[in-house]
Amino acid sequence: MCVEGVPGIAANFLLIYVTIQNKNMRGPTNYLLALTAFFEILHQSGHFLFLVVAVSGINLIDYSTALIFQLHSIFGVTAAQTSMASTAADRLLSVLIPLKYNKINIRLYLSIHTLLAISSGIWMSINAINLSNKYPTLPVTGHIGDLCVYEMNIMFQFIMLLCAITSILYIFVWIAYRFLSKANNVTQSDSQSRLLKSLIFIVSIVIGGYVMCSISHLVINQFFNLNDIQQWLVGVFGSILLNIGASSETPTLYIFSIYREAIKKQLKQLFCKKTQNNVISVVPGLVNRGTQLANRNGRIVTNNSLCNISNPKI
Numbered sequence: 506m507c508v509e510g511v512p513g514i515a516a517n518f519l520l521i522y523v524t525i526q527n528k529n530m531r532g533p534t535n536y537l538l539a540l541t542a543f544f545e546i547l548h549q550s551g552h553f554l555f556l557v558v559a560v561s562g563i564n565l566i567d568y569s570t571a572l573i574f575q576l577h578s579i580f581g582v583t584a585a586q587t588s589m590a591s592t593a594a595d596r597l598l599s600v601l602i603p604l605k606y607n608k609i610n611i612r613l614y615l616s617i618h619t620l621l622a623i624s625s626g627i628w629m630s631i632n633a634i635n636l637s638n639k640y641p642t643l644p645v646t647g648h649i650g651d652l653c654v655y656e657m658n659i660m661f662q663f664i665m666l667l668c669a670i671t672s673i674l675y676i677f678v679w680i681a682y683r684f685l686s687k688a689n690n691v692t693q694s695d696s697q698s699r700l701l702k703s704l705i706f707i708v709s710i711v712i713g714g715y716v717m718c719s720i721s722h723l724v725i726n727q728f729f730n731l732n733d734i735q736q737w738l739v740g741v742f743g744s745i746l747l748n749i750g751a752s753s754e755t756p757t758l759y760i761f762s763i764y765r766e767a768i769k770k771q772l773k774q775l776f777c778k779k780t781q782n783n784v785i786s787v788v789p790g791l792v793n794r795g796t797q798l799a800n801r802n803g804r805i806v807t808n809n810s811l812c813n814i815s816n817p818k819i
Contacts, residue, residue, distance in 0.1 A: 519768065520542040534599070537592040540588050540619065544580075550581075551574070555649070558646060587626070591622065593675050596674075600685060632660070636655060707754070711753050711754055715751075719743075
């Protein structure tokens with residue numbers, strides 16, 4: 506899980522950085538995508554506790570102890586799904602009522618979306634705290650899925666609900682683009698094609714990872730007679746799919762949207778700036794050495810004797 510968690514955190518950081526640096530990406534949808542990326546960083550950072558516990562050989566720790574280090578992950582995973590549903594709703598509004606959408610009070614509008622995401626994360630965190638107070642010494646491995654037991658199974662149910670809402674909203678977005686677009690046929694066809702590809706990948710990878718994880722916890726463990734180790738392995742497999750989905754938002758946007766050019770631009774600026782700094786620190790030394798020449802006994806030499814070139818007599 507840490508294998509895909511680290512690049513996932515880096516990819517989400519990149520999305521946030523690109524959104525901040527690019528003035529053309531200050532719209533509501535861009536903000537909501539960056540907000541989702543921020544919550545995903547909180548979610549995926551919780552996997553490091555499981556890595557520490559596994560490497561240390563402790564194997565099991567108390568539920569209350571694990572929650573101290575993973576409460577932010579519970580908050581993040583819930584808020585991320587709420588933010589993703591808000592993003593889908595935002596895209597639908599931009600298509601159905603474009604004139605009113607462009608005149609909307611953006612601060613109030615984004616504040617409502619942010620408050621909804623934060624509220625859902627706080628609500629789920631309170632549920633986790635209540636379970637911790639009820640079973641403080643319950644042994645867990647430090648894996649986030651281990652915290653979602655007993656009453657905390659509600660988190661998977663809530664995620665399934667949000668994923669269903671998000672999928673339905675994206676379907677409506679596609680229908681709206683299909684039948685309500687006022688652009689010319691060529692532009693409309695290209696826009697629809699790129700949007701359809703983006704929606705397919707977002708729904709199948711990002712949302713699909715969460716759905717498969719929830720199914721593995723809610724369905725497989727309920728209808729199959731598995732022992733504790735088998736149930737844990739099923740949960741880990743589902744979590745791997747979930748983290749692949751959580752890490753896929755930035756690559757999906759890079760492949761199928763205008764984010765590609767923005768990401769390329771920022772990466773180019775970062776790496777080119779580093780290269781230029783290295784060149785500036787070396788070239789002056791070469792220039793100075795090349796200009797400090799002396800004519801000695803009919804030969805041209807540098808101050809460090811790097812060159813020894815004959816000076817022809819005239």
